Amino acid sequence: MRTPGGWWRHKTTPEKVETYTRWSFHFFAVMEFFSVGFTSVAPLGLRLGSAAMLVVAVHAGLCFVTVSRSIDWTRGRRPQPTGLLWTLAAVTAAIAAAALGLAEHGPDREGVATAAGGVFGVILIFGPGIIALGVRSRRRAFGIAGGFAAGTWAVTSALGAPALTALFTSLIVLIGSVFIAFTAVFSVWLLNAVYELDEARETRARLAVAEERLRFGRDLHDVMGRNLAVIALKSELAVQLAQRGRPEAVTQMVEVQRLAQESQREVREVVRGYREADLGSELAGAQGVLAAAGIACTVGGATAAGLPAPVQSALGWVVREAATNVLRHGDARSCVVRLQVLEGRVVLSVENDGVSEAGPESMSEPSGSGLAGLRERLAEIDGTLEAGPVGQGLFRLTAEVPLPSRSGPTGPTGAVPAAVAAHAVSEVMP
Template identity: 55%
Template sequence: MTGWWKNRSSAGKVELYTRWSFHLFVLIEITSFGLPALGAAAEDPSDLALPLSLFLLLCAHAVLCGVLASQALTWVVGRRERPTRSAVTTASLTAAAVLGILALKAAGKIDEPALAPMLVLGLTCFTTGSLVLCMQSVRSMRYVAPVAATGTGVTVLALGLPAAHALGYFLGVLLCCLFFTATSGFSAWLLRTVHELDRAREVQSRLAVAEERLRFGRDLHDVMGRNLAVIALKSELAIQLARRERPEAVEQMIEVQRIAQESQREVRDVVRGYREADLAVELEGARGVLGAAGMDCRVDFLAAPGRQLPSEVQSALGWVVREATTNILRHGDAHHCLIRLTAAETGSVTLVVENDGAPEAPAGPPGSGLAGLRERLAALDGTLQAGPVGDGRFRLLAQIPDRRLQELEVRA
């Protein structure tokens, strides 16, 4: 049960809680409004047909409202069309049931004074809650309760019941339906908002990747565009000179070769800059991104005074921080995150990224992200360990040995 709940995202948890709340309404309607109808049979055991019929009516209505609520919630999260037919059917059957109960009350078939008002309130209120879920605008929602109350009051007057009874039905239905309208409308709004935020976070990560690709493409175009234009122009000039058997054609081709070699060097510089990650920038970026996502992110940089890590080490650890931040945002439901970088005066450099809210079981096969990090660290004789550490926490540990650090520092 714990894993079944923890493995869900925040949007999934809110949706599950909302669904089961409306499923619980089915039991509430049956126990609170249907069972009292059976209780009326205890006072007069000779006539069981009417109480049993009312009880079955409430049971059928409760199930119908539960089905409509489930369909409406699926529409709210965007996984099906609006259940218009189910809503019209539920509203029509509810109106017919209310009319039948009021007609029985007017004919004197229901002797219990509080039974008919109670049944009418139960039918109208739970129907209102399910219908509101099928509406998107508040302007449409606010008309449901007044229409239900006015229709009930007019029906009471039309059946010849006293005006005081009509007023009582009107006020009771109005107040109860307004309450259900507010609660159901808020539930639908909350569920819709949570799913929109979840989709927005996914779109944001995709836009970040797309923006990085555009930046890389723009840098590559700036480097290669001018050089390729010059190469094309000089090649055309060399062709014309060669056709005329002019010796300057050789000089032009030598110039083309020089520009091509320079372009190769510039492209390598661009790619190297794209592949390298600044550790300090990545640490601050992780703090800002995770904080914006509502997490409590703490970054500890425990480094010896004056010690500067080699650029290769900073780049590798920067990629570890970037990948760990992405995984925290995409998987699990973290609330707290700790990023600790330890670089003593001597000894290995250690980077720890630990967060809570991790799923107990992996959602699928391991991706290429961790494998790529292990390859980057292996080039520096480093290691990477990643996995759950209990109590719903996930830890990623990267280490680069002191021997390799000294080699890189001497080379620098």
Template identity: 60%
Template sequence: MVPLGAEALTNGRSGALHGPGSWWRGKSTPAKIETYTRWSYHFFGVAELLTIGVPVIGQAGPGLGSWLLLMVCVHAGVCAVTASRALDWTLGRREQPVRLLWTLGALSTVISVTALVLVKYLPVRGEAATATGTVFGIVLIFGVGSITLGIRSRRRVFAVVAGFAAGAGAVSLPLGTPWGDALIGTFAVLFGGGFLAFTSVFSVWLLNAVYELDAARETRARLAVAEERLRFGRDLHDVMGRNLAVIALKSELAVQLARRGRAEAVEQMIEVQRIAQQSQREVRDVVRGYREIDLGVELAGAHGVLTAAGIECEVTGEVTGLPGEVQSALGWVVREATTNVLRHGDAGRCVVGLRVKEGTVVLTVENDGVTDGGAGSGGSGNGSGNGGTGDRGSDSSGSGRGASQGRSAADDGAGGLRAGGGSSGPAGLGAAGGGSGLAGLRERLTAVDGTLAAGPVGGGMFRLVAEVPFTAADCEVAS
């Protein structure tokens, strides 16, 4: 597999930023569902106009038809505003639009009654009477559908639907509507309004469920990071706890020996100095993550972490017989790419592939859910991957133990992916300097003559490719 060059990365990123539909692709899944719901209810206003507003002019004539069209336009506009504000209230962005709901209810009643009055007191017959009656029913049905968006209680939803249906019959009869027509109108409002009310309640429930699931996913990622920090704390305690205890003991012994004028005090302090220097080196190894990583464990850990986060993950290939330094370098690539997919973008599927090609071990990590601004820039043989932070996710079930050996914000100096630096965005690999982010991975791969490239490849996909030369005869690939 040929690494992505700078030209391919630049072109892919420009297409993601400025291509058709970039506005839609830049939204998260919950935001897409919200946009779809909003415009569906705005389309209800258009449907109301097309259903009764425009045909009524041809049926009722220019004079009466124009007045009916004007009333329908006003009603459709108020319905659209009510739907928008009711959805904002549902998502907790504003207070419940109680006054607007009452206004819409009163407006629907006034328009429907006005339509019946026109039929009774004006010489309206034939198609004109039919058009006016249609305005009466459709206005009530769309009014019920928009009002129920702003009501949370099911009992109140039922009350609104039943109330409008009963009111339709109660108003029709005194204004001279025949019993049969009044009954038909009542049932039309009951079933039509009930259907739109059910649609409104279901749409609100679905929208809230999507946002709650998205919040749960973020919480799960934060919990994985918190667990990783705890593991890092335990590792640090294992390294420092015993050494500090020995340093304290030997220092106390040296003090007692010095007070007695014993020459052994110098030897004890020399030993304290040696242990302190050893502890410094061990802490540096923990913080920088220079402990050797097992590539097989990292691949298993990546699968566990992504699966636990609700992302479909497929791992193909497992190269055996690799030297420790090659496994460590590629293991870090797997770890950092997994962190990026977990905490950034809107990935639903990730594929991790490992294979040998022409004496080179090739590691490929590809995921969907790339958003605008998520591609960092890449150069020849080196690129930028999906962004991450210094925090690392881990598999809370234990399958990601190997992927979490090095870990929290403290070891960013060894290669944590950050959102800062370069041109990376929410899903871009930060090119922070000083051994962090892309620079850290580049250093690790350079040490084994490897290269790194990453960038969008179209269709909302992002691909990271790491290649390390390898010529040992005992290198095998297990599928």
């Protein structure tokens, strides 16, 4: 089952900022209702107070909808809610005028003028601030707040209020509405900046991948271009010699065979250079990536320095895949990586507190990736891999690799086995 708060942890950072922004302004609407709508019943009486509460509830609901539509428009998900913004402005002005009329001509009871004045001020402060979410120009956003403040001064002066009172009231409306409008403008700017930063990071990652592919393609071209050209020429020559019945055709085909074998060896060397992973770099990289994702990662135990290259390469891939699984599966908050160098073997364990909802089977993927791919790589150097939940929401992955004997390295020339290189070709080259 999804744990409480799991829906929040599954969101990306921009989505979290958007959710926070959206509900912050929704809270303004809720606060408006409870601060002046709900509290108007007692001083205004049941009948008049219920009507005032209903009117404020309508305004708060309209603000609620305007917030959602305006933020969606900001993110390009829907057109600008121009009609809704004009409706909110008209309703705000109408409620403010009604509240002002109630304060001037309403029942002569204690608290009526105070309650009506509260509705008047809060409505005129929150209304223009919410409208500012739906306009693109900052000048226009602050101009709307200034316009409502000027209208407040004009209406209160027309109703016979003293000049100082009208000025003071309009200043309160101006300061409050400008503050909410500034909050709206800043929140929209921050939201857009976070999304743009996330898009820039994704673009940078895609460019890095594209650059690496180009570099790999150049290396393969440098290795294979000349050999393939010679193979094509010698094959064409062998065909012509064979058609004439010349024995030199056999010599040419032997040379073609030698070049093909040499090309195969060079491709394996190129792939081996790309696929070998430094364990120390992978541990530091995994720690940095997990920390950037908000997952506390602790690396302890022995250091990777001095371990044979095949062992470091195999365990480096274990760390890389384990970090990927922690990010992609479950709701991990912490991860502990421990490296132990025992007598004749190296043990690497990666433990996190976010067991996937779909179970540990979801961490195993086909086609040479995930846990199945790790087992295949470790099997090449007689290593083992165990993975599974260990209770209390913990998932542990343990890789054990034997250290090569001093008489000689594991595999030919101490390199990653040919099967791993061939598997790398199948993954990198389409």
